[in-house]
Amino acid sequence: MxxxxxxxxxxxxxxxxxxxxxxxxxxxxxxxxxxxxxxxxxxxxxxxxxxxxxxxxxxxxxxxxxxxxxxxxxxxxxxxxxxxxxxxxxxxxxxxxxxxxxxxxxxxxxxxxxxxxxxxxxxxxxxxxxxxxxxxxxxxxxxxxxxxxxxxxxxxxxxxxxxxxxxxxxxxxxxxxxxxxxxxxxxxxxxxxxxxxxxxxxxxxxxxxxxxxxxxxxxxxxxxxxxxxxGTAPFGLRLTREALLASLDGTSFEAVIKLENRNQVLAANTQDGINGVIGMRDRSPIVFENK
The missing domain is CATH 3.90.226.10 (2-enoyl-CoA Hydratase; Chain A, domain 1)
Incomplete structure (x- = not known):
């Protein structure tokens, strides 16, 4: 570009x-x-x-x-x-x-x-x-x-x-x-x-x-x-910490599930998430690039 x-x-x-x-x-x-x-x-x-x-x-x-x-x-x-x-x-x-x-x-x-x-x-x-x-x-x-x-x-x-x-x-x-x-x-x-x-x-x-x-x-x-x-993708790791800390606040079960659902969909559709699935499927090295 x-x-x-x-x-x-x-x-x-x-x-x-x-x-x-x-x-x-x-x-x-x-x-x-x-x-x-x-x-x-x-x-x-x-x-x-x-x-x-x-x-x-x-x-x-x-x-x-x-x-x-x-x-x-x-x-x-x-x-x-x-x-x-x-x-x-x-x-x-x-x-x-x-x-x-x-x-x-x-x-x-x-x-x-x-x-x-x-x-x-x-x-x-x-x-x-x-x-x-x-x-x-x-x-x-x-x-x-x-x-x-x-x-x-x-x-x-x-x-x-x-x-x-x-x-x-x-x-x-x-x-x-x-x-x-x-x-x-x-x-x-x-x-x-x-x-x-x-x-x-x-x-x-x-x-x-x-x-x-x-x-x-x-x-x-x-x-x-x-x-x-x-061993982790940067975005996925940050979203994991977000959900863990949210659970400390007495957040309801339903609210935590919704947060986890949102985070999982976000992470799965990043390039790191896509590459991770491909690497696991093909048994090839996974390189996370925070994309």
Whole structure:
């Protein structure tokens, strides 16, 4: 096809998509392993506790990467010996800006910035695999819960830390996700006691796909993400995640069936869907091109 000289061929510019540049972060490290992106919280000296800078960068990454057709799966992890130890207390101690009081700051800036991370994770079209070791406390617990799949290191410990300092045990979607993952009673035990729960116990409750030595957490999560990315059509995978997440919302049986019907017909009539059937019939390699 001949494109007029005055028409841009840059997809990001043509469709007014965000600039998909992930190189300017200080509190995040983004590594691309082909179709699998690894997003690492990068504040190991503070156990990757959530600072304003880290949350702002993470929200920026999540907003961009959902549009990134090169990315088929995301591994979420933390640098050093901890995944995320809740909110950064140094930032919590900061005085509010001159144009707002402490309550206004806590609600309009801090709490919303915290919760937007979970909202933006939910909006992703790529599956998220957590490669988790060390501490997941408070908001770190909620980030762990928001992953679609989790690989835990033997050192992994999780608790609702805010409950023990006078706050609530539920924050950033924890009360939404955790009962659906481990059941109401077990979620209540985690969120109402403030006790630390280890990797083996959590795996027995269905929280994790596997528990491995700490040095194998990232390789195992990468292998799982690569398996998902290599073995599925991008569009079909995204529609599958959409249906799974819809089912968490208490959607009726009939509504889920209708959504599945719509998604299956859409996927079956893509070029990837057609090529997949031909490849299965002819026992030939199937190459997915997101078309």
């Amino acid at each position: 001949n494109v007029p000289s005055d028409v841009t061929t840059d997809v990001t510019e043509a469709y007014h998509l965000p600039d998909l540049d992930y190189s300017g972060y200080e509190k995040l490290i983004i590594q691309e392993h082909g179709p699998v992106y690894v997003c690492s919280f990068n504040d190991p000296g503070n156990l990757n506790a959530m600072s304003y800078a880290q949350m702002s960068e993470f929200n920026d990454f999540l907003t961009k990467v959902r549009w990134d057709t090169r990315c088929r799966a995301i591994v979420l992890t933390g640098e050093g010996r901890s995944f995320c130890a809740g909110f950064n207390l140094k930032d919590l101690a900061l005085d509010p800006p001159d144009d707002m009081g402490r309550i206004q700051r806590d609600f309009y800036v801090m709490q919303r910035m915290c919760s937007e991370q979970i909202v933006n994770l939910r909006k992703l079209e790529q599956p998220v695999i957590g490669a988790l070791k060390g501490y997941a406390v408070g908001g770190g617990l909620s980030l762990a819960c928001s992953c679609d799949l989790r690989i835990l290191g033997e050192s992994f410990r999780m608790n609702a830390g805010y409950l023990t300092i006078g706050y609530t045990g539920t924050d950033m979607g924890g009360a939404y996700y955790l009962p659906k993952i481990v059941g109401y009673a077990r979620a209540a035990e985690i969120l109402m006691t403030g006790r630390r729960f280890g990797a083996r116990q959590l795996a027995e409750w269905g929280f994790a796909s596997a528990v491995v030595p700490d040095d194998q957490v990232l390789p195992e999560a990468l292998a799982l993400a690569q398996e998902i990315a290599d």
